[in-house]
Amino acid sequence: MSRVPAQAPGGTPTIREVAEAARVSRATVSRAFSRPDLLRPETVAHVRAVATRLGYTPNVVARGLSTGRYATIALVVPDIANPFFPPLVRGAQRAADAAGYGVFLGDSDEDPEREDALLARFTGQVEGIVLASSRLDAALVRRHAERRPVVLVNRDLEGIPRVLIDPTGGISAAVDHLTDLGHRRIAYVSGPQPSWAHQQRRRALRRAVAARPGLELVTVAARRPTYDSGIACVPTLLATGVSAAVAFDDVLAQGMLAGLAAAGIAVPKHFSVVGCDDVVAATTAPPLTTVSAQTGEAGRAAVELLLAVLGNADVRDARYVLDTHLVIRSSTGAVSASRGG
Secondary structure (H helix, E strand, O other), rough: OOOOOOOOOOOOHHHHHHHHHOOHHHHHHHHHHOOOOOOOOOHHHHEEEEHHOOOOOHHHHHHHHHHHHHHOEEEEEOOOOOHHHHHHHHHHHHHHHHOOOOEEEEEEEHHHHHHHHHHHHHHOOOOOEEEOOOOOOOOHHHHHHHHHHEEOOOOOOOOOOEEEEHHHHHHHHHHHHHOOOOOOOEEOOOOOOOOOOHHHHHHHHHHHHOOOOOOOOEEEEOOOOOOOHHOHHHHHHHHOOOEEEEEEHHHHHHHHHHHHHHHOOOOOOOOOEEEEEEOOOHOOOOOOOEEEEEEEHHHHHHHHHHHHHHOOOOOOOOOEEEEEEEEOOOOOOOOOOOOOO
């Protein structure tokens, strides 16, 4: 077993010193950081361990300028403050770390123009992009995908690798659950209109309600998926006469719970609420019944798809689908006679 020399005082280790200490070529050191897929896993682990002990950090910018390979990817989301996205970011980060890639994070703030600008800015700095819940027109998404490899999350565009969370199973179970509790008029409090997830959840709800005779579905629009929007929609929601509502996501649902409490409507005694995503549902008051989505898994799968593309795997039209399921907590109950079902 070779002894790894300590870093010289005040010096910055070079790739040559790492190669000598690890007893490999300088090309192997370079590949251990830029193209680990070309080496055996044990070689990558050995080289990186030696580099860490020496305090060596690869010059990613210089390598990128000369090779076009930066060992970085970008992840762009529409709202990092939305609790749906942090688990996705963590899942993506873990997968990138395991492959020796850094991650640049961009937040478009639900603004398609800002999203477009972020993608243009990242194009010259990264090898590929994970684009989550994009609000861009399909043509713009495809244009960016021509410049750098792109993997989509919750956006289904043929010819671009994508990871999709299918709400069908969880939504159908939610409708069954509400029906069993005696609810006959149900509202959907909608998400952003450009959102693929919103469109899929609305479609799944319509199908589930249509398949059960005697049920009625109404839609209540929310400005955007925020706590304040959830509070603001409560007067309209109550005016519809429904006894239960399915919210686009948990954040909206949490605001709805607050708005219902302020209006003197007890949940679940007089009104039932179901959320989507299961990201804050266990901490609301009362704890929220919700459609659980595998958001961390979606982030991991998206990065692994992107790395496969960067490794020249033929996954250009890969479509990775994750299922959902219902988690029943305390925000749903039997229909109240005062609400009439």
